[in-house]
Amino acid sequence: MRKILTLTLISALVFLSCGTAAQAQNPDSAMQYRRSSLYSFMISHPDLKMDDEIVGAFMAIETPDKYNNHDLSVKCVTAASKGDDLTRQIENWFERNDVAKRLVSKWFLRSKETGGFDPSLVMERGLYGASAMDVETAAQSKRGIDALADKGYEMISNTFVIVNDITYVDHEKNADVATGILSIIGGIAAAATGDENNLVTGLSTLGAMVSSMIAGFTVKTTSYLYQLDWNDDVANTFYDLYYYDKPGTDSLSMALFAADTALAARKAAYEADKSTFRLKYVGKYVARSAKPVLRGLYNPEDVFRKVCARAIDNNVMELQKEFDQFKVKVPLFSTEPLMARIGMKEGITAKSKFEVLVPVYDDATGKVRYNRRGVIRPVAGKIWDNRYMASEEQAVGSELTATTFEVVSGMNFTPGMLIREIK
Amino acid sequence: MKRTVITLIASAMLPALCATAQNMTPFQSGKAWGYKDAGGNIIVEAAYAAASLAADGYGLVAVQEGNALKWGVVGQDGRTVIEPVYDYIDLYSEGMVAVYRGPVYSSDEGLYMSGGQWGYIDLASPAEEFKVIFDIVGPFTDSVAWVNCVRTESRRQRRTMPIVDKKGKPVGEEIIFGVSASFTMNDLYLPGSDGSVTVPDGAWVLMNRKGNALTSTDSPYQAVGEFKDGLAWVKRNGRFGFVNIHGEEVIPVIYSMVQDAPGSRPGSLLLHPESGAVRWVVNDSGQRAWLNEKGETVIGFTDFEGKVSVFDTVDENMWDY
Numbered sequence: 145m146r147k148i149l150t151l152t153l154i155s156a157l158v159f160l161s162c163g164t165a166a167q168a169q170n171p172d173s174a175m176q177y178r179r180s181s182l183y184s185f186m187i188s189h190p191d192l193k194m195d196d197e198i199v200g201a202f203m204a205i206e207t208p209d210k211y212n213n214h215d216l217s218v219k220c221v222t223a224a225s226k227g228d229d230l231t232r233q234i235e236n237w238f239e240r241n242d243v244a245k246r247l248v249s250k251w252f253l254r255s256k257e258t259g260g261f262d263p264s265l266v267m268e269r270g271l272y273g274a275s276a277m278d279v280e281t282a283a284q285s286k287r288g289i290d291a292l293a294d295k296g297y298e299m300i301s302n303t304f305v306i307v308n309d310i311t312y313v314d315h316e317k318n319a320d321v322a323t324g325i326l327s328i329i330g331g332i333a334a335a336a337t338g339d340e341n342n343l344v345t346g347l348s349t350l351g352a353m354v355s356s357m358i359a360g361f362t363v364k365t366t367s368y369l370y371q372l373d374w375n376d377d378v379a380n381t382f383y384d385l386y387y388y389d390k391p392g393t394d395s396l397s398m399a400l401f402a403a404d405t406a407l408a409a410r411k412a413a414y415e416a417d418k419s420t421f422r423l424k425y426v427g428k429y430v431a432r433s434a435k436p437v438l439r440g441l442y443n444p445e446d447v448f449r450k451v452c453a454r455a456i457d458n459n460v461m462e463l464q465k466e467f468d469q470f471k472v473k474v475p476l477f478s479t480e481p482l483m484a485r486i487g488m489k490e491g492i493t494a495k496s497k498f499e500v501l502v503p504v505y506d507d508a509t510g511k512v513r514y515n516r517r518g519v520i521r522p523v524a525g526k527i528w529d530n531r532y533m534a535s536e537e538q539a540v541g542s543e544l545t546a547t548t549f550e551v552v553s554g555m556n557f558t559p560g561m562l563i564r565e566i567k
Numbered sequence: 568m569k570r571t572v573i574t575l576i577a578s579a580m581l582p583a584l585c586a587t588a589q590n591m592t593p594f595q596s597g598k599a600w601g602y603k604d605a606g607g608n609i610i611v612e613a614a615y616a617a618a619s620l621a622a623d624g625y626g627l628v629a630v631q632e633g634n635a636l637k638w639g640v641v642g643q644d645g646r647t648v649i650e651p652v653y654d655y656i657d658l659y660s661e662g663m664v665a666v667y668r669g670p671v672y673s674s675d676e677g678l679y680m681s682g683g684q685w686g687y688i689d690l691a692s693p694a695e696e697f698k699v700i701f702d703i704v705g706p707f708t709d710s711v712a713w714v715n716c717v718r719t720e721s722r723r724q725r726r727t728m729p730i731v732d733k734k735g736k737p738v739g740e741e742i743i744f745g746v747s748a749s750f751t752m753n754d755l756y757l758p759g760s761d762g763s764v765t766v767p768d769g770a771w772v773l774m775n776r777k778g779n780a781l782t783s784t785d786s787p788y789q790a791v792g793e794f795k796d797g798l799a800w801v802k803r804n805g806r807f808g809f810v811n812i813h814g815e816e817v818i819p820v821i822y823s824m825v826q827d828a829p830g831s832r833p834g835s836l837l838l839h840p841e842s843g844a845v846r847w848v849v850n851d852s853g854q855r856a857w858l859n860e861k862g863e864t865v866i867g868f869t870d871f872e873g874k875v876s877v878f879d880t881v882d883e884n885m886w887d888y
Contacts, residue, residue, distance in 0.1 A: 190874070217886055218875055220834070221876065222874050222876050236877075240880050246886060250887075441747075445749040
């Protein structure tokens with residue numbers, strides 16, 4: 145019986161992760177895959193120049209599309225110091241504010257009022273509800289979580305926090321407009337003169353006050369990466385001691401809940417727990433943003449947002465290269481030709497290589513592992529430029545919608561199989 | 568030679584720029600401008616004094632009439648959608664363009680329009696021109712737009728982007744036709760020599776694509792903001808609130824300051840739909856509260872100024888989970 149259940153779960157996972165031939169006809173369905181989840185917030189320095197502009201830009205930036213948005217309500221934390229490593233201050237802030245526990249609470253949509261949990265986000269992000277599994281047993285309840293192959297283990301453990309310490313680089317100390325470092329092409333000038341070599345540059349902004357401050361706007365970004373420590377012990381503690389379903393909102397359910405002292409004790413115990421839930425430090429990356437290409441930008445806010453978004457994307461990409469657990473796995477949505485919606489934002493170059501993976505449920509561990517089916521690489525000239533505002537910039541490759549790959553080794557690839565960059 | 572060409576560009580009062588790459592590229596023949604497609608085929612003959620980069624298959628073109636330019640719109644199929652009879656055309660958005668008849672002035676800060684009248688034309692039915700009655704207008708967002716119905720001293724700028732050479736020397740300019748995602752109402756007005764923008768008080772009313780007023784014309788707003796996520800800040804009698812795209816004052820106009828209004832500073836909290844909070848407001852005591860889209864309180868008034876320090880223990884009410 146156990147073997148039958150296991151086989152069912154395996155087939156469900158393969159169904160979920162690898163997709164079917166039909167998915168090739170519907171790229172959107174092939175894009176339904178398990179992403180890591182990300183809470184990103186920034187450190188601002190109100191005592192430094194351009195801080196409000198940077199905060200405003202950051203607040204408008206969306207979570208990278210290869211991750212689930214797992215943001216909490218606090219998106220910006222101020223710090224007076226600059227230039228120092230803020231790891232200790234950040235970790236103290238995490239601890240003081242129970243950030244790890246709040247991330248778990250978000251996974252289970254915890255009601256602050258009743259303390260009850262709801263697994264529907266786990267089900268949704270895990271795509272369990274769409275699988276061949278018994279949907280009835282995967283209903284929105286603790287029984288549903290228990291019925292899942294790994295109780296959402298893989299997804300919850302792939303919850304990350306990225307803290308971006310962003311500071312304005314005072315370009316007045318550096319060369320800018322006056323020394324001609326702008327890397328801008330005036331679109332119409334290029335069109336009119338055939339000036340393909342940037343001999344004429346177009347400066348985007350609003351009139352005579354266009355300033356070198358905007359045109360040369362660059363930031364230094366230090367990104368600290370943390371991962372939710374969701375191991376078997378933590379998961380068991382959570383499910384055994386704290387988890388209970390949200391009560392219904394009708395008066396009878398609320399009355400029953402109010403009279404249930406056991407649930408009240410669970411709620412109090414969860415709220416008092418200051419040690420079970422932790423974030424573990426993964427690493428950090430520091431970079432100064434590139435000079436902005438201003439074509440297609442119409443006002444200063446566009447410039448600030450583009451510079452900040454690309455700076456963050458760049459750091460995320462570098463952290464992915466450095467730390468395997470943070471790497472994204474993206475599905476192939478087509479095999480003839482091999483194509484995936486991943487591109488320059490994720491750091492793809494002509495020299496990149498990707499392994500093609502098939503997820504397999506490991507009966508021994510109760511967790512999912514990934515078997516390599518082959519290796520592919522991007523086709524030169526067919527790498528998608530999906531960087532922030534690349535199409536407005538009219539960047540080469542921005543007209544594509546995906547990157548095309550060729551086979552290095554392996555065969556029998558199918559749409560929905562996952563690819564992950566290898567070194 | 569390059570310099571000569573650049574000078575020509577400047578003297579030709581160059582064209583506009585739009586939000587996305589187009590299969591419709593301006594080209595110059597002699598001093599006249601037209602459009603080619605991606606294959607280099609001429610789709611609009613070079614017959615205009617100026618031409619913009621295209622927006623969604625439309626291009627802005629001008630003919631010389633005495634010392635003035637008269638503006639119209641051409642389509643990528645080569646047809647003239649709007650005859651070049653207007654003194655200015657701008658704010659392409661959602662298939663609508665703002666058209667202007669009236670004087671155009673020149674100052675050190677650039678060209679601007681003042682004292683004339685604005686209206687709209689739907690490019691899908693360009694023969695049905697709106698009555699040109701407004702002092703100043705905004706772009707269409709979610710099928711609604713702000714219009715100012717009283718005469719002000721507004722100096723509505725011709726929104727341009729200078730083209731500079733590598734040494735930063737201006738050699739021409741591009742006129743902005745389309746509306747970018749981060750457009751703000753401040754983008755409409757001419758900045759002063761110090762770069763500051765003064766938005767004159769007006770009598771703003773929200774209008775739909777059919778020209779119907781969605782907010783009261785008897786008690787219009789003195790200032791308004793652009794719509795974000797379905798809400799725009801408004802100001803009346805010095806107080807702030809928010810309206811939705813149906814023109815409903817979902818957050819009453821009673822606060823001394825609100826999120827996104829001029830003078831507001833970004834805070835630390837970004838409250839999500841899960842929490843229900845969509846905007847913050849400040850009362851006369853300087854306290855801040857977060858409200859939902861119905862104007863109901865999600866986080867009550869607190870002395871919290873909106874910034875969380877790395878040394879803070881954040882109030883439990885500020886957390887959504």
